[in-house]
Amino acid sequence: MTPHRSRQHPEVAVREAVAADLVEAAQIYQSAAMTLHEVLRLRNPWSSEDARAIDLREAIGALSDLSATPSGKVIVAETGNELTGVAAVRIRGRHAHIAFLFVLPAWQGKGVGGQLLARLREIIDAAGASVVTLVASRDPRAWQRYLRFGLHPGPPVMSMRARKPRFPDLVPGDGLESVPIERDRADVLEAVDRLDREIAGVSRLPEIARWLEHGAEGTLLRDRVTDRPVGFFIVSVHADHGRIGPVVSRTVTRFPDVLSRALQMAGRHERDVVWRVDLPSANHVAIGPLLDAGFSPHNLMPWFANGEIGRWDRYIFRDEDTL
Ligand SMILES: CC(C)(COP(=O)(O)OP(=O)(O)OC[C@H]1O[C@@H](n2cnc3c(N)ncnc32)[C@H](O)[C@@H]1OP(=O)(O)O)[C@@H](O)C(=O)NCCC(=O)NCCS
Structure with a gap:
């Protein structure tokens, strides 16, 4: 160049x-x-x-x-x-x-x-x-x-952390079936990508494949009755911290159930790490379950944009750099 x-x-x-x-x-x-x-x-x-x-x-x-x-x-x-x-x-x-x-x-x-x-x-x-x-x-x-x-200033991005998390046990009766997101499951990846386009606002399948390749675990959630995809989430443990995100739900009403499932998966990790979550201000329904799980605000970061992408009232980012 x-x-x-x-x-x-x-x-x-x-x-x-x-x-x-x-x-x-x-x-x-x-x-x-x-x-x-x-x-x-x-x-x-x-x-x-x-x-x-x-x-x-x-x-x-x-x-x-x-x-x-x-x-x-x-x-x-x-x-x-x-x-x-x-x-x-x-x-x-x-x-x-x-x-x-x-x-x-x-x-x-x-x-x-x-x-x-x-x-x-x-x-x-x-x-x-x-x-x-x-x-x-x-x-x-x-x-x-x-x-x-x-660009114009907008509502900040909130980063939350939990040093001593209290992750929930499995909530019985949420009517959701979990399917592992694996790189060789084209049907699952396609459903994840469709949710991502609709809620995150863009497609990022190659990046999701990369996160899985580097040890992240993901789950697609389907409604047991209708078989329709409800949401998905990815959880990963890094050198000194654990990360919950992205968490994506088709509806705001279902978001707390999807997040609960993500928190349960984080709770299955044995390593004693600080957990991190970065979320858009528009997502109000994530805050209650995160506080209950022992998360507290770590930082409020200024946001600049010239438009909107996706439906971020039902979304948790991968992280502030990746969204
Ligand atoms: C922010 C940063 C990348 C800008 O790079 P830079 O080479 O210093 O910036 P420039 O010299 O091109 O421009 C600075 C602008 O700020 C303005 N400025 C200088 N001091 C200022 C102040 N105290 N308040 C507001 N504006 C100020 C200058 O007038 C100039 O604007 P103009 O060109 O419209 O007149 C650099 O200062 C930096 O690395 N800061 C610390 C790290 C950081 O915060 N990075 C941003 C991460 S989001």
């Missing part, structure tokens, strides 16, 4: 990231995020070396996933031999979700972030996506960039 040279800063070039860039790109993220926390005097989640190492590993994982899947794209800003910024986007059909935008502290305020966003705009337009969304930090400079990008 030809480097995209800036008008303001001829020495800064924006190009697609290669595998060898990703560790440095993740370090840019961590350095920018840590400096922002100091400036805003926020609680510092990187207080120990261990916490920094885990966070960096997660960022490298997220960037590797974005650059390895066809729906993702990672770009970097380069100045001489140094990477000075990183940005990433995931595009599924008409939806583009910007997952990373970070500039090295020494290079901030010099237009690098603007250049990265201009390149993302070209990538998003070329893919034909029209709805752009993102979960923002608390940096007003980032908000300024997003407003100029044509």
